[in-house]
Amino acid sequence: MNQERKGLNTICTHVGEVEDKQFKGATSPLFMSSSYAFQDVDVKRYPRYFNTPNQEALCKKVAALEHVEAGLIFGSGMAAISTSLMAFLKAGDHIVLQNALYGGTFNLVREEFEKFGIEYSFTEGLRPEDFEAKIKDNTKVLYIETPSNPLLRITDLKAITALSKKYSLISMIDNTFASPVNQNPADFGIDIVIHSATKYMGGHSDICAGAVASTEEYIERIFQLAKNFGGSLSDQTVWLLERSMKTMGLRVKAQNKNAQRLAEYLDKHNDISAVYYPGLASHPDHALAKSQMLGFGGMLSFELNEAIDASLFQKSLRLIKPSMSLAGVESTVISPTQTSHALMSADERDRQGIRDGLIRFSVGIEEPEDLIADIEQAIQKIKVQATITTH
Ligand SMILES: *Cc1c(COP(=O)(O)O)cnc(C)c1O
Secondary structure: OOOOOOOHHHHHHHOOOOOOOOOOOOOOOOOOOOOOOOOOOOOOOOHHHOOOHHHHHHHHHHHHHOOOOEEEEEOOHHHHHHHHHHHHOOOOOEEEEOOOOOHHHHHHHHHHHHHHOOEEEEOOOOOHHHHHOOOOOOEEEEEEEOOOOOOOOOOOHHHHHHHHHHOOOEEEEEOOOOHHHHOOHHHHOOOEEEEEOOOOOOOOOOOOOEEEEEOHHHHHHHHHHHHHHOOOOOHHHHHHHHHHHOOHHHHHHHHHHHHHHHHHHHHOOOOEEEEEOOOOOOOOOHHHHHHHOOOOOOEEEEEEOOOOOHHHHHHHOOOOEEOOOOOOOOOEEEOOOOOOOOOOOHHHHHHOOOOOOEEEEEOOOOOHHHHHHHHHHHHHHHHHHHHHHHO
């Protein structure tokens, strides 16, 4: 389709950039205007029309990264998700979503869809037959997220495309955890690719944004709704996001490497009972991940042995920060039981395999030896304290 496609880091650095015709500066100039000349131009530019110079520049970069024709940038990942979903669903329609989903998406569906008359079903698992079992006559969209949060399970992209074709459905993926560096779902036939750009695209824990990538036809359809819903991103942040994305390839590849190293270390650790990382040969979906991902990503989860308390573990870390968000250059951890999955019943958590000792680890770009040393000192500190209190 695109004979002139550039390599990853070239796209990250250059594609879409706005030429500084006046001063020949090295970076895209920032155009903050919310008002543009009306009479003598053919394009009516306005921030909420998603067509300012900086917005258009970044959309081109996102499209190039996902190997598709067009993109749109939003004010948050949830704005991108909700607008894309509503563009393809109306009252009386039905959607099938995978059961392991980002909490915000889960809330959007459960708290809002009923009032719009949209029916939904969550799958029992991530296998193609789990999706097919939920498809009904009025189903319009299949929605997936792979790797999943927090256990990093993998959904088969080719199988989802095949189901979408068989039943004439639109397939949508939340590609946030993989980032465009590690997974390009459109290459496998997925229709709509969505990102929380707050995560790997931004990468420095200082931006909230979203992105959608697809064909020109589908992006036009999403845009028609987006301009009415008004979830556009301010140009200042658009500019900052473009700057951040120049190093996305470098950052994410460093995070992949660190995560693999950390996963192997944790896997051999006596105080860790399980490690979930698609890059480990022992991961149940390792072969599938290998067949559809370019890298295994910077996210992993592990289970502490019962003797090591998860709260105490997080408090004992010195370098790695307990944090709600993920995908920044700095390493962070979180306990799903205490945060994202806290509202779920203990039974439901158990059914999904989310135990109290589970720690989700967003691996940063620090030296892996320093991350290992931090985990080691935290575990040793807790063990020493336990010995003192029992004697
Ligand atoms: C953070 C996140 C979102 C939501 O993005 P916001 O930018 O916070 O709106 C959606 N999906 C996944 C997988 C995420 O991690």
